[in-house]
Amino acid sequence: MRKRSNWSIPYFIFLVFFVVLPLVLVAFYAFRDREGSFTLDNIAKFFSDKDTLSTFAVSLEVAIENTLLCILIGYPAAWILANKKYNRSAVTIILFILPMWINALMRTLATAQLFTTLGMNLGKGTLLFGMVYDYLPFMIYPIYNILSRMDNSYAEAASDLGATPWKVFWKVTVPLSMPGVMSGVLMVFMPTVSTFAISEFLTNNKIKLFGTIIQENINNSMWNYGAALALVMLVIIGITSLFGGDKEEAEGALI
Amino acid sequence: MTDHIIEISHLSKSFGGKKVLEDINLYVRRGEFITLLGPSGCGKTTLLRQIAGFLQPDEGTIEMDGKDISGIPPHKRELNTVFQRYALFPHLDVYDNIAFGLKLKKVPQDEIDKRVRRVLKLVAMSDYEDRDVDTLSGGQQQRIAIARAIVNQPKILLLDEPLAALDLKMRKDMQIELKEMHRKLGITFIYVTHDQEEALTLSDTIVVMNEGRIQQIGTPVDIYNEPVNAFVADFIGESNILDGTMIRDKEVSFIGHDFKCVDTGFGENNPVDVVIRPEDIYFTDSDNKAQFTATVKSCIFKGVHYEMFVETELGYELMIQDYDAYPVGETVKLYIKPSDIQVMQKLRTANVFETEMSGDGTVSIFGEDFECKPELGISQGDAVTAEVAFDKVELLDHMEEGTLEGEVHFILYKGNHYHLTVKIGEGQFIYVDTQDIWDKGDLVGVSIAPKDIKLTKRDEKA
Secondary structure: OOOOOHHHHHHHHHHHHHHHHHHHHHHHHHOOOOOOOOOOOHHHHHHHHHHHHHHHHHHHHHHHHHHHHHHHHHHHHHHHHHHHHHHHHHHHHHHEEHHHHHHHHHHHHHHHHHHOOOOOOHHHHHHHHHHHHHHHHHHHHHHHHHHHHOOHHHHHHHOOOOOOHHHHHHHHHHHHHHHHHHHHHHHHHHHHHHHHHHHHHHOOOOOOHHHHHHHHHOOOOOHHHHHHHHHHHHHHHHHHHHHOOHHHHHHEEEE | OOOEEEEEEEEEEEEEEEEEEEEEEEEEOOOOOEEEOOOOOOOOOHHHHHOOOEEEEEEEEEEEEEOOOOOOOOOOOOOOEEEOOOOOOOOEEEHHHHHHHHOOOOOOOOHHHHHHHHHHOOOOOOHHHHOOOHHHHHHHHHHHHHHHHOOOOEEEEEEOOOOOOOOHHHHHHHHHHHHHHHHHHHHHHEEEEHHHHHHHOOOOOOEEOOOOOOOEEEEEEHHOOOOOOOHHHHOOOOOOEEEEEEEEEEEEEEOEEEEOOOOOOOOOOOOEEEOOHHEEEEOOOOOOOOOEEEEEEEEEEOOOOEEEEEEEEEOOOOEEOOOOOOOOOEEEEEEHHHHHHHEEEEEOOOEEEEEEEEOOOOEEOEEEEOOOOOOOOOOOEEEEEEEOOOHHHOOOOOOHHHHHHEEEEEEEEOOEEEEEHHHHHHHEEEEEEEOOOOOOEEEEEEEHHHHOOOOEEEEHHH
């Protein structure tokens, strides 16, 4: 009898080659200098380089702003989509998800072109617009998912106990949909920190994000410093995901 | 102030064209324990949800304390609901669940503390304040759901099948506790269940519902002893339901014998339904007392009593419950006391279809053409009344072989035959007497021989 666990071997090989090995390589390069001997200089350089640090701060700021905007726009959208009173057709949901089917780079290029044609200055505003445009579906979908599956009797029980529709929303619907918001945050915040294409196209490189710096370093064969920056970012992302709260619930919202 | 806390008049409700409730008239006395009882889909929960305010009636009014509350949203109604699946808030602990309503009403914190403790004590859950609700068992969640409702001191407590999710033992215990709570709190309970035993145990008043209509309202004793129709008799407790003929006042004939009874006002020689509870048929040794004889067919010990099926000399099967067992095969002498015979108006005595001739030799019944005997003076397009006796309708195993297709919807055993209600479509029924055994939900073909359709011409409406 062959063991059922044998079936996992292909996935295991995949993980080793495409996830574990690259991570090890990143860590390996991060702690080497050009000659290949062990050093902490690359990490130290990051913490002493004012430019890089301020770029990192800008990246975080943009990521936080983008995430907040996505929640602000995405939550009501998801709520309306999940509410049978306002939306009876699956078509509207697909319309919201549809942009995800088109490559993000193409959409970003098109958006940049649109702004240029309109004669608008490319800058922070256009950058945030592009980010929200790109990442909004990732916020809407998990929230919509959890709201549409929420047992209506909770809302009924709350209103039965004297809650106005407004109170029902804030005291029951919102807390119960937090797992959806959390997984939306995970899916929006982290990619935003590391993005570089959007800022390149939508600000003409006026605003540099952390991802851009990593990309520049790697492009200029500064492998070791680039790897160190990537490692720092990985650690930061790892820490934010710990704040993601109940992971299982958050992941559940994605299904 | 009126004695009626709730007054429902001419209430109707449809979902997507299907009538769920039709012309409901009902009042609830202040402080009583009233139960809406019926099989699933009878409309009882829909009615409760309209009292709670989650649904609006299509027609009619619901008055509470003399004021029409039809347009008032649930959060402004002075009543609280215990939901079937409890609907405890999973993001709050036991204390916050119970305090939810009080906090909304801005009750001072120390008062909230006091009242939460008091209801927790009442439901015997005092040490559970800080527990997460999903760590509680079904029965405990049930208690918290009740506590969360009654802590608001509502005028009426609505309970939607609150015990349905509990196991039998737990259900019995909770029944006693609910009854006790009702006594202590002194508020009105409106209770929904499909469990007739639960209804009989708990209620001051039972409202038996079926197919969106109220069948009977009365005390448990009234409903049990004097069911108004075969549905109620069959739904509440065990019963022998038999076809009978009212010979004259206080004399009724069934299973081939004449019996004295106490019912009057059913006319002379009119067909009626007769209900005999299985514990009301007595064995006797005396030939004077005996009204008929029968042979014991089966005898099963049921704990307190024996349940026996006997067959009379004319082939009617009766269920009898008695403390003594009689051996299978023995011929026994039986009698029934006049006061134990419950006579009921028959809802109908034949299938009657108000329809029209679809051709010279065919009549339309529920949209399908049935062949019929051509009759003088009746031709295509005429409005007619088609009458078909119950036992002349033939049911077929294969749906496609019948002229109509239907589903066995309700089965009543009448001692020597089954009386079936076959559902053809929404609100379309054909009633069938048959010797064959069918199950509820069976899909059947319906056919009627041409000679068995009796036609009479109706006057065309102008």
